[in-house]
């Protein structure tokens with residue numbers, strides 16, 4: 163059913179059909195008539211650089227069928243700004259569209275343009291919270307959230323508390339852990355890493371989360387990240403890690419990540435190579451056999467022989 | 481809907497012999513020939529603007545299955561090449577689909593809405609190579625001049641140029657495609673070539689370093705979460721410009737240092753740890769039990785180390801109760817895929833993103849290949865051919881291609897060996913070395929980055945298998961390869977739209 167061809171509002175437009183380039187097109191799609199027609203009209207208005215209200219309807223139509231179209235979004239944004247459209251209404255529309263196309267990237271870029279122009283983050287926190295109800299690990303939403311924090315200086319604006327809420331719901335939400343890192347270190351990583359009060363607080367935070375679920379890798383990574391970037395030796399957490407894994411009681415290891423950390427700590431300790439090897443073999447044979455090759459590789463770095471290999475292993479661990 | 485593979489669920493008896501999984505060549509060939517020769521179903525309309533990427537998947541999949549030449553005529557292959565050239569942009573680069581072309585109504589006023597697209601340009605060149613084309617019809621100088629304009633001051637690349645503005649994200653997918661295009665068209669030579677300025681390689685390497693994350697992975701921008709797709713793109717891009725760190729050149733960490741300009745990956749060991757951590761036996765929602773409020777860890781709640789078994793005692797009664805209900809057979813561990821981020825489910829495409837990243841770093845043996853192969857063949861391979869994202873899902877072109885690519889990397893006998901960096905067959909990659917016009921630019925060495933002998937891939941360490949090259953590229957001017965520099969790769973892009981998307 164032609165939609166535009168029979169609409170008097172579009173009768174002045176001469177559509178441009180698609181030239182699919184000869185008899186052997188690749189990845190040719192069984193377009194619906196509706197899509198082919200709308201695209202023909204889109205090409206026609208773009209070719210004329212038409213900036214109008216009806217173009218907004220047409221681009222909406224296209225976006226609903228093909229949200230990945232890379233110029234239709236840019237064109238729509240230009241039209242919005244040129245005709246001075248109501249940008250609040252646009253965010254409402256984008257909200258709906260985002261829910262329909264959760265994994266689309268262009269939507270977020272578009273939203274960023276609009277919200278930037280609006281100059282206000284009002285309502286964005288609610289919108290994000292609703293998106294997180296659908297998927298609390300949506301990559302685009304988290305990226306957009308970081309942009310909001312920077313653009314509107316929301317560092318101190320309840321962000322840490324919001325992350326805390328999400329981690330309370332799921333302490334394994336690595337995206338939330340990453341956002342915490344961004345909030346704490348994103349402004350001035352080098353400065354924050356030199357601030358003992360900050361690094362101590364974050365280390366305690368990670369430890370408390372590990373206490374809750376020792377096999378959750380996220381806080382272990384967070385802990386290691388802080389130690390590495392603040393140049394603190396891994397041995398500072400030796401006692402802590404030993405609570406979850408001890409070579410003396412190999413039957414009751416509580417966390418493979420603790421064992422992994424201990425292996426690195428032993429590897430750096432003078433004369434503790436045998437312990438490192440023991441920890442790695444427990445991982446390979448018993449506690450994390452999926453990664454046996456990796457643990458064996460780590461053990462091969464210990465191979466005392468070459469000082470260089472050892473040094474490398476250590477510097478990586480440090 | 482019940483998984484079609486449920487009959488393959490692991491038995492609980494620990495001594496059951498596992499049936500050897502099999503690769504169903506015939507059905508995969510059927511799947512891909514259908515993609516090549518008939519219209520893709522309407523649902524692909526949402527990817528109309530990624531057609532060049534899908535063209536690549538279809539053509540390269542048939543090449544990996546070694547049935548492109550047997551099932552198409554020379555005239556058809558030339559027809560496919562013509563379609564790609566039809567998408568070439570008048571000012572250099574390629575369109576991602578014919579849908580933005582205004583034909584004879586194109587003008588200086590409207591050309592901004594019909595730009596060349598970076599991922600499409602990489603995939604167009606890669607597909608032409610797979611088809612055996614000599615790239616003589618590519619507007620090389622225009623393309624390279626355009627490429628330099630796509631680079632942002634921070635060193636990263638955008639997707640398109642619209643009215644002189646760089647549009648699109650700034651992540652490593654575009655960096656991958658940009659360095660891939662550069663490598664195909666001018667090797668690793670730095671500085672102006674044929675009067676065209678080079679991109680700023682140092683600045684690009686710097687930009688990649690800033691996207692490294694605290695846990696050793698790489699994200700799409702500073703402080704974003706580590707993601708295996710972006711990690712692959714970054715590592716492969718560094719390979720394209722020959723800026724991988726020394727430790728990535730060989731499996732043997734005792735090898736001697738060489739002198740290199742600024743290299744990417746500030747902490748190779750952390751990156752390898754992060755990649756190794758991606759392998760997981762958490763394959764579907766049933767594995768990912770709700771862990772809310774659960775303070776204990778059991779095999780079923782360990783998303784990232786599914787294997788972890790606490791042998792005695794629990795911190796609480798609640799923990800003991802929940803543990804009792806759950807199967808603990810080690811047999812579960814015989815199927816392990818890869819996730820794209822910490823604490824997420826396995827997904828077919830990450831078997832490639834992670835496996836290939838390790839491969840490019842010469843650390844392929846670190847992944848458990850038998851488990852990964854079983855996961856792909858028993859769990860996500862679809863009875864009608866192709867691969868699904870998760871067990872029980874329908875197959876799609878993107879996951880079907882990356883599933884094949886992952887298996888090809890693991891030397892699946894029915895598939896041609898894969899070049900991890902370019903994500904095409906090794907034979908197709910070698911066609912690059914044979915391009916006449918290119919030799920005059922890069923010299924006889926082939927413009928590779930760094931030597932990469934057989935030992936290079938490091939397979940030897942755990943498996944002792946030699947990397948044997950399979951069939952020669954069909955249709956192309958295949959020639960004895962110069963020591964291959966692997967290089968290039970792949971696909972991530974896509975789809976760009978995709979990768980980030982694929983939930984990973």
Ligand SMILES: [Zn+2]
Pocket residue numbers: 827828829830869879982983984
């Ligand atoms: Zn996927």
